Amino acid sequence: MSGQPQGEGRLAENILYFARALREAGLPVGPGAVLDALAAVETAGIGGREDFRAVLHAVFVKKREQLIIFDQAFDIFWKRRGFMEKLIALMSPVAPNAPQSNPKAGSTRVQDALLKRPPPKEKPREELTLDTRFTVSEQEVLQRKDFAQMSAEEMARAFAAIARLRLPQDAVLTRRLNADRHGKLIDPRATFRHSMRAGGAVIDLAFRSRASRVSPLVVLCDISGSMSDYTRVFLHFLHVLTDRRKHVHTFLFGTRLTNVTRALRTRDIDEALAQCSAGVADWAGGTRIGATLHEFNRVWSRRVLGQGAMVILFTDGLEREGVDQLGREMERLHKSCRRLVWVNPLLRYDAFQAKASGLRAMLPHVDEFRPIHNLASMADLVAGLSADHATARAHDPKKWLKAAA
Amino acid sequence: MRALPTSIDDTLRLVGEADYVADRPLATVLFLALKMGRPLFLEGEAGVGKTEIAKVLAQALGRKLIRLQCYEGLDVSAAVYEWNYAQQMMAIRLAEAAGETDRTRLEHDVFSRRYLVERPLLQALQPAAAGPPVLLIDELDRTDEAFEAFLLEILSDFQVTIPELGTIKADAPPIVILTSNRTREIHDALKRRCLYHWVDYPDAARERAIVAKKAPQAGKRLTQELVAFVQALRKQDLFKAPGVAETLDWASALTELDAVALDPGMVSDTLGVLLKYQDDIARMQGARARELVDQVQADIKAHAR
Numbered sequence: 001m002s003g004q005p006q007g008e009g010r011l012a013e014n015i016l017y018f019a020r021a022l023r024e025a026g027l028p029v030g031p032g033a034v035l036d037a038l039a040a041v042e043t044a045g046i047g048g049r050e051d052f053r054a055v056l057h058a059v060f061v062k063k064r065e066q067l068i069i070f071d072q073a074f075d076i077f078w079k080r081r082g083f084m085e086k087l088i089a090l091m092s093p094v095a096p097n098a099p100q101s102n103p104k105a106g107s108t109r110v111q112d113a114l115l116k117r118p119p120p121k122e123k124p125r126e127e128l129t130l131d132t133r134f135t136v137s138e139q140e141v142l143q144r145k146d147f148a149q150m151s152a153e154e155m156a157r158a159f160a161a162i163a164r165l166r167l168p169q170d171a172v173l174t175r176r177l178n179a180d181r182h183g184k185l186i187d188p189r190a191t192f193r194h195s196m197r198a199g200g201a202v203i204d205l206a207f208r209s210r211a212s213r214v215s216p217l218v219v220l221c222d223i224s225g226s227m228s229d230y231t232r233v234f235l236h237f238l239h240v241l242t243d244r245r246k247h248v249h250t251f252l253f254g255t256r257l258t259n260v261t262r263a264l265r266t267r268d269i270d271e272a273l274a275q276c277s278a279g280v281a282d283w284a285g286g287t288r289i290g291a292t293l294h295e296f297n298r299v300w301s302r303r304v305l306g307q308g309a310m311v312i313l314f315t316d317g318l319e320r321e322g323v324d325q326l327g328r329e330m331e332r333l334h335k336s337c338r339r340l341v342w343v344n345p346l347l348r349y350d351a352f353q354a355k356a357s358g359l360r361a362m363l364p365h366v367d368e369f370r371p372i373h374n375l376a377s378m379a380d381l382v383a384g385l386s387a388d389h390a391t392a393r394a395h396d397p398k399k400w401l402k403a404a405a
Numbered sequence: 406m407r408a409l410p411t412s413i414d415d416t417l418r419l420v421g422e423a424d425y426v427a428d429r430p431l432a433t434v435l436f437l438a439l440k441m442g443r444p445l446f447l448e449g450e451a452g453v454g455k456t457e458i459a460k461v462l463a464q465a466l467g468r469k470l471i472r473l474q475c476y477e478g479l480d481v482s483a484a485v486y487e488w489n490y491a492q493q494m495m496a497i498r499l500a501e502a503a504g505e506t507d508r509t510r511l512e513h514d515v516f517s518r519r520y521l522v523e524r525p526l527l528q529a530l531q532p533a534a535a536g537p538p539v540l541l542i543d544e545l546d547r548t549d550e551a552f553e554a555f556l557l558e559i560l561s562d563f564q565v566t567i568p569e570l571g572t573i574k575a576d577a578p579p580i581v582i583l584t585s586n587r588t589r590e591i592h593d594a595l596k597r598r599c600l601y602h603w604v605d606y607p608d609a610a611r612e613r614a615i616v617a618k619k620a621p622q623a624g625k626r627l628t629q630e631l632v633a634f635v636q637a638l639r640k641q642d643l644f645k646a647p648g649v650a651e652t653l654d655w656a657s658a659l660t661e662l663d664a665v666a667l668d669p670g671m672v673s674d675t676l677g678v679l680l681k682y683q684d685d686i687a688r689m690q691g692a693r694a695r696e697l698v699d700q701v702q703a704d705i706k707a708h709a710r
Contacts, residue, residue, distance in 0.1 A: 189488055192494075297644065298644060303587055303589070304589075305588075306546065307588075332684065
């Protein structure tokens with residue numbers, strides 16, 4: 001570009017920086033795309049701002065769910081004026097009383113990519129963690145670390161680890177039969193067809209076996225204030241689950257019940273979470289487990305609990321009022337599904353005891369009682385999805401009841 | 406055999422003659438389904454009379470009713486067709502014994518209509534003297550999704566393709582009614598081919614008419630009171646509200662007990678006819694039932710004045 005005037009050179013450079021920002025924000029933008037973009041801009045010429053956006057959009061965005069990141073990045077990067085102001089505003093602490101607009105989905109990621117803010121340093125909270133660091137690998141520390149104690153950077157790594165979780169396809173056998181070379185049941189129709197091929201002299205047996213199917217998974221997730229340290233991580237987990245597994249239904253509850261199945265189907269996690277919170281009126285508020293379970297049982301259970309569904313109930317079980325109703329509704333829920341797994345972050349405490357009245361009302365009606373406070377317990381839960389009686393026994397709720405009796 | 410209705414009023418009259426009290430939206434969608442030759446997909450709570458519609462239609466039009474009850478594991482050999490393997494085997498052995506060596510001829514003979522066992526869906530495509538039959542595919546939500554795919558061809562083109570034999574197409578399309586209790590969502594691809602109707606609980610006037618037609622032995626006062634009671638019951642916070650079928654059962658139960666009007670004790674004792682969950686019965690029994698009966702009777706009195 002040596003022969004070109006100075007101004008043009010800057011544009012190419014800027015496009016290059018923009019492409020890098022996009023790459024940081026997670027868009028697959030290679031050097032080829034940058035060259036394409038330069039060529040495209042040259043061909044189309046720099047018209048208005050919207051034209052320019054359309055040109056870059058045509059080159060850089062390959063999927064619908066990337067659009068939101070691109071728009072954010074474009075708006076921040078190609079500000080004609082006020083880029084510096086924006087930068088300053090982003091860097092300086094926000095006054096607590098200042099009217100704060102809701103952060104847009106994807107914007108945190110874009111800002112991180114553009115500004116490269118160093119992640120805020122966390123003070124090491126416990127001497128203990130430092131000690132273990134000498135004995136086990138960093139990966140293992142991350143596995144065992146409580147979600148509530150993670151720094152922003154550790155949390156990011158935890159999210160990445162969640163996205164890498166291998167989900168077992170927990171299939172149940174149906175009564176339908178499929179062709180299967182190694183099956184045990186004779187398939188008369190195929191047998192007959194095969195025999196005809198040889199003129200009917202030799203009978204060439206074909207077999208079939210029972211087909212399997214992924215049964216529905218229904219997740220009831222507590223979003224009350226007492227759970228707030230874990231809700232976000234768990235929603236990340238649910239997003240991955242919804243993305244990779246068929247038939248996942250998700251409901252959030254605090255003081256009321258919200259079905260967020262559709263919101264979680266959105267591919268981009270930030271957008272999905274934004275849609276979730278837009279649909280929920282009682283985020284991080286109080287909790288009425290009994291009442292919301294009642295609503296679920298009455299309105300939804302017949303619609304989503306058919307076909308041998310499994311239910312994961314994510315709550316700390318700290319219900320203060322209406323313990324009788326809670327017990328009744330748990331019983332109804334338990335009777336309507338194939339398996340009811342309760343995951344409870346309170347199990348992170350070694351000295352945890354099932355003393356609270358709400359807990360004691362709920363425990364008799366669950367099949368499994370599991371912890372969910374770190375990556376290791378989350379991986380355990382995933383492994384436990386494919387019903388294996390040995391692992392289920394290790395999480396038998398009865399032993400908690402007995403221990404606290 | 407009776408000709409198809411020519412208007413919505415005609416449809417109302419038609420099902421009315423067969424003792425089915427339909428509301429206007431249902432009659433409209435029914436008329437359209439018959440007129441346009443499209444399958445009708447009926448969804449609603451258990452016991453609101455979805456299956457009954459198909460039965461009544463078959464009876465009123467003088468058509469044969471072919472019913473396919475769905476269940477988990479239902480597959481082609483149980484729903485559409487199956488080959489009669491034993492007879493086919495025998496045919497081959499006989500051909501061998503007779504010294505038949507032409508394989509194409511043999512294959513053609515063995516895979517012929519003679520050895521085909523027809524199941525409900527294929528039966529429905531066969532021409533009938535009384536006109537095309539009414540095909541009822543009941544409780545579709547009980548099958549798994551894989552089965553829905555078998556229905557797509559039948560519902561859109563009224564034909565079945567059998568690989569060994571070819572395509573069998575209905576000369577005149579059958580009247581197809583599908584029902585679902587919505588224990589799962591049916592795929593859009595299937596719904597797209599049908600007209601959809603949500604069958605709701607009837608209002609008081611219609612429910613009274615239904616009871617008068619189906620359980621005429623119940624007196625006028627009893628009918629009025631029991632319908633009002635059931636209507637009030639549906640507004641309560643219950644796990645399963647009673648359907649029309651339960652109302653009719655209750656009407657005949659109460660007449661068997663020689664009741665002429667509701668009395669709280671008898672209501673409490675016969676709640677099991679209406680409510681099928683222990684929690685619901687426990688909630689409504691005793692004082693609550695008395696309260697509701699009193700309220701219903703007071704309402705009726707106030708209305709009569």
